[in-house]
Amino acid sequence: MRNDIEKARERRQAILSAIVCGAVLLALAAGLLWLRTFPGLSGWISGLLLILAILDLAQLVSLGRALCERLREIEKGELYDSIDD
Numbered sequence: 001m002r003n004d005i006e007k008a009r010e011r012r013q014a015i016l017s018a019i020v021c022g023a024v025l026l027a028l029a030a031g032l033l034w035l036r037t038f039p040g041l042s043g044w045i046s047g048l049l050l051i052l053a054i055l056d057l058a059q060l061v062s063l064g065r066a067l068c069e070r071l072r073e074i075e076k077g078e079l080y081d082s083i084d085d
Contacts, residue, residue, distance in 0.1 A: 018067040029056040
C-alpha cells in the first residue's frame with residue numbers, strides 16, 4: 001500500500017502533466033489562429049485553420065476529464081491494487 005506522500009507526488013505529477021499538455025494545446029491553437037491573419041490567404045484555408053483551432057481547443061475538455069479520472073485512480077489506488085495481486 002502506498003503512503004500519502006507517494007499519492008501527493010503522483011497527484012502533483014498528473015496535474016503538472018495536464019498543465020503542460022494544456023499549454024501546448026493552447027499554443028497550437030494560438031498559432032493556427034495567428035496563421036489565419038496572413039494576408040492573401042484563401043477562404044477555404046482560413047476556414048480550415050479555424051476548424052483545426054477549434055478541434056485543438058476541444059481537446060482541452062478531454063484533457064480535463066482524463067485528469068479527473070487519473071486523480072480518482074490515484075486516490076483509490078486502483079493501479080497498485082491490480083499489481084499487488
